[in-house]
Amino acid sequence: MKKLALSSLVAVFAVSGANAANFIDGNPLYMPRQNHFYSVTDLGSRTKHVDSWALNEEFGYGFTDRFDLSVSTTVRDRRSFDKWSWDDLSLGANYRAVTRRNWNMDLVGGYAVNPIWGYHKDFLKMGNNAAGTGTEYTWTAGVRGGYITSNFTFAMHALLKYWNTRSFNWDETSIWWRGRHFAVLGMDGQFVFNKHWNLVAGAEYTGCLDDTYRGRGHHGVKTHNAGAWTGKIGLNYNIKPTKYVGAYLGGDIRHRKNGEWVFQDGVVFGAKFGAEF
Numbered sequence: 001m002k003k004l005a006l007s008s009l010v011a012v013f014a015v016s017g018a019n020a021a022n023f024i025d026g027n028p029l030y031m032p033r034q035n036h037f038y039s040v041t042d043l044g045s046r047t048k049h050v051d052s053w054a055l056n057e058e059f060g061y062g063f064t065d066r067f068d069l070s071v072s073t074t075v076r077d078r079r080s081f082d083k084w085s086w087d088d089l090s091l092g093a094n095y096r097a098v099t100r101r102n103w104n105m106d107l108v109g110g111y112a113v114n115p116i117w118g119y120h121k122d123f124l125k126m127g128n129n130a131a132g133t134g135t136e137y138t139w140t141a142g143v144r145g146g147y148i149t150s151n152f153t154f155a156m157h158a159l160l161k162y163w164n165t166r167s168f169n170w171d172e173t174s175i176w177w178r179g180r181h182f183a184v185l186g187m188d189g190q191f192v193f194n195k196h197w198n199l200v201a202g203a204e205y206t207g208c209l210d211d212t213y214r215g216r217g218h219h220g221v222k223t224h225n226a227g228a229w230t231g232k233i234g235l236n237y238n239i240k241p242t243k244y245v246g247a248y249l250g251g252d253i254r255h256r257k258n259g260e261w262v263f264q265d266g267v268v269f270g271a272k273f274g275a276e277f
Contacts, residue, residue, distance in 0.1 A: 021104070021148050022065065024276040025244045026200050026236040028155040028188035029104055029146055031096060032062035032276055040274040044248075048266025052078045054087070066096035073116075085118030098145070105145030108159070112138045113167075137167040142184070152191050159184040181209040200246075201233040227255035232268070242276045 021029040024038055032038045038060050045053040053076070060070030074087040090112035098105035114136045139162045146155030164179035186204030193199070207227040234248030250268035253261050 021153065023241045024274045025190075025198060025238050025241075026234070026246055026274065027148070027153050027190050028200070028202065029106070029144070029148055029153055031065070031094060031106075032060060032068050034062050034065045036276050037061050038274065038276040040272060042270060042272040044268060044270025046266040046268050052076070060092075066099070068094050070094070083118070086116040087118075088112055088114035089116055092140075102147050102149055103145070104148060105143060108140070108142055108144055108157075110138075110140040112136075112140070114138070136163060136165065138163045146188075150192065152189065154187070154189050156187045157184070183207050183209055196238050198236050198238070199234070200236060200248075201231075203229065203231045205229050229253045229261075244274050246272045246274075248272070 021027045040058045042056040056074045058072035062068040070092040072090045076087045092110040095107045142159030144157035161182040184206050188202035191199045230252040232250035236246035238244045252264045
């Protein structure tokens with residue numbers, strides 16, 4: 001009888017752990033349930049530049065409990081409505097390739113265009129057009145995975161990103177528009193206090209895999225500012241199993257050309273709202 005009770009308890013714990021990421025609450029390994037949509041809205045800024053902010057929306061659908069597609073986009077304002085931009089449009093895919101008790105591993109991929117409209121980054125300005133005509137295209141492929149229980153989640157991810165100024169430019173022999181390659185490595189965690197409150201935290205490193213910058217007018221120039229660390233910590237409140245709100249703080253460190261690591265000015269802060277329906 002004791003063995004039966006113990007086996008039942010273990011089974012319940014394993015099931016609760018396996019299903020923990022199927023309820024939207026900020027879990028880093030969250031996936032929507034089959035035939036369910038989800039939405040995560042994020043509004044953020046930085047203490048050094050509080051007159052600028054970004055509004056991001058991610059919307060997805062679970063075709064099965066192990067496969068979903070998503071689309072996300074960002075609207076950004078700079079200098080108190082002086083410079084507007086529709087910064088990006090990203091498509092993403094997630095497939096849960098491994099589910100073994102509390103262990104999970106996903107195959108992830110994505111494609112992003114940035115910017116779509118409005119103010120362009122200085123280094124993308126070309127010709128006599130003051131607003132700029134350059135656009136970035138980024139392909140992403142990689143894995144994420146971790147350990148999920150009803151009390152905590154620990155996850156890691158490894159991504160390879162290919163950046164170019166043309167969507168389907170695979171000609172790496174060109175001396176004008178050759179792409180850049182980035183590795184993204186990160187870890188995330190969640191600790192559940194109770195059915196309403198949970199704490200999340202994460203850190204991520206992005207590094208350029210190319211020794212030199214290969215673009216028009218810059219062929220052979222040594223890559224500067226090739227690496228960056230970002231970190232974030234947040235607190236989420238579950239309104240119900242299908243809705244949550246959260247607040248977070250973060251910061252980043254960048255690798256300068258002189259070899260030093262420098263903290264970027266100001267603290268990143270923001271709030272988000274997530275729902276599954």
